[in-house]
Amino acid sequence: MKAATYHGIHDMRVETVPDPVLQQPDDILLRVTATAICGSDLHLYRGKVPGLNHGDILGHEFMGVVEDAGPAVTRVKRGDRVVIPFTISCGECFFCSKALFAACETTNPKTGVEKGRGAILNRKSLRSAAALFGYTDLYGGIPGGQAEFVRVPKANVGPLKIPEGLADEQVLFLSDILPTGYQAVLNAEVGPGSTVCIMGAGPVGLMAAACARFKGAERIFMIDHHAYRLAFAQATYGVIPINFDEVDDPAEAILEATAHRGVDAVIDAVGMEAKGSAIETTLATLKLEGASGKALRQAIAAVRRGGIVSVPGVYGGPLHGFLFGDAFDKGLTFRMGQTHAQRFMPELLAFIQEGRLKPDVIITHRLPLAEAAEGYKVFNKKEQDCRKVVLKP
Ligand SMILES: NC(=O)c1ccc[n+]([C@@H]2O[C@H](COP(=O)([O-])OP(=O)(O)OC[C@H]3O[C@@H](n4cnc5c(N)ncnc54)[C@H](O)[C@@H]3O)[C@@H](O)[C@H]2O)c1
Ligand SMILES: [Zn+2]
Numbered sequence: 001m002k003a004a005t006y007h008g009i010h011d012m013r014v015e016t017v018p019d020p021v022l023q024q025p026d027d028i029l030l031r032v033t034a035t036a037i038c039g040s041d042l043h044l045y046r047g048k049v050p051g052l053n054h055g056d057i058l059g060h061e062f063m064g065v066v067e068d069a070g071p072a073v074t075r076v077k078r079g080d081r082v083v084i085p086f087t088i089s090c091g092e093c094f095f096c097s098k099a100l101f102a103a104c105e106t107t108n109p110k111t112g113v114e115k116g117r118g119a120i121l122n123r124k125s126l127r128s129a130a131a132l133f134g135y136t137d138l139y140g141g142i143p144g145g146q147a148e149f150v151r152v153p154k155a156n157v158g159p160l161k162i163p164e165g166l167a168d169e170q171v172l173f174l175s176d177i178l179p180t181g182y183q184a185v186l187n188a189e190v191g192p193g194s195t196v197c198i199m200g201a202g203p204v205g206l207m208a209a210a211c212a213r214f215k216g217a218e219r220i221f222m223i224d225h226h227a228y229r230l231a232f233a234q235a236t237y238g239v240i241p242i243n244f245d246e247v248d249d250p251a252e253a254i255l256e257a258t259a260h261r262g263v264d265a266v267i268d269a270v271g272m273e274a275k276g277s278a279i280e281t282t283l284a285t286l287k288l289e290g291a292s293g294k295a296l297r298q299a300i301a302a303v304r305r306g307g308i309v310s311v312p313g314v315y316g317g318p319l320h321g322f323l324f325g326d327a328f329d330k331g332l333t334f335r336m337g338q339t340h341a342q343r344f345m346p347e348l349l350a351f352i353q354e355g356r357l358k359p360d361v362i363i364t365h366r367l368p369l370a371e372a373a374e375g376y377k378v379f380n381k382k383e384q385d386c387r388k389v390v391l392k393p
């Protein structure tokens, strides 16, 4: 089969690789009909995450048709159309039973207690979190879905059957970015009358804006420096755009617009590669610093006392410029982490069916899988006003 494989920084290739096969009784084989490139894939593409090997198949946002199913699979059958969550979860362990699917402690064998990975830096005998599709050996070394076929483990827990009448593009983002934006908004406790600031107008920020609107937020500020992304969010979700290439200190602008209190919640949909601090970017490139703290510092500065900072953006490694004293002084709550996708997929599917959420409006690029390398390049460089790339095998 053909698959998009990683061969080093900025080097993705579509190659012929062996077809996947069923390995466990509760596996399915999926024929992929649509798959997307995620901002998380860009961290891999730029070489920011350890544990990636040459030839690894990337991709964790995908859907398709069940081609074959192991004998223990009861939830779906051959021919069913399904969306797959990016988190692989057993549905039975301590964490899955609390609906904390991204913390599933049974699906990531490569980094178990005996390997001492812990929470990566704080090397204790902590159990590992869930395996993810196409996301390095740290997350289980499971081949991803930017491919013609993919093996899907734990098929009685992950796959969500799609009812007739919905096109692939309408439901594809149930795999990751829609639940991620939704979890970020729930974590931020956004409700009627809330004021919220979303850092980053990428796909995750846009899904967060859609969900914040849906939940009744009164004012949504959005910070980025890609004018075309901000303009789309303003037109589509009614956000108040702040372009950090023009406004030197977006957090200060938000304080001025909120009677010098700040917003109820800030959602950091940027993560560890935040732009704006030349020193941190250099230190992070030299691997002396794990991440750029620019977005997080702005988040801490823009939120009101007693407010919430919700972080769907991915972070790794240490961060020295983290203003914990400011956070203490303001009495802040932080919520973050990988999305417990399985928890939110059914209700989000219902909202899509009812026409209340339309995640597909953010798609700008539709390419054949064979052009995956071009898709990565365009999305990475934000060329051609790219918001989101969908690949079709
Ligand atoms: N928690 C999860 O489960 C989960 C799921 C999906 C994606 N993510 C993460 O969410 C983040 C965003 O993903 P995406 O697909 O939207 O990626 P993206 O790269 O397309 O978007 C990021 C946006 O942030 C903007 N940005 C950069 N520096 C900024 C700053 N200092 N202030 C404000 N905006 C800034 C960029 O211009 C860009 O538009 C990534 O870190 C990704 O890994 C997390
Ligand atoms: Zn993702």
Ligand SMILES: [Zn+2]
Pocket (backbone or CB within 6 Å): 089, 090, 091, 092, 093, 094, 095, 096, 097, 103, 104, 105, 106
């Ligand atoms: Zn589990």
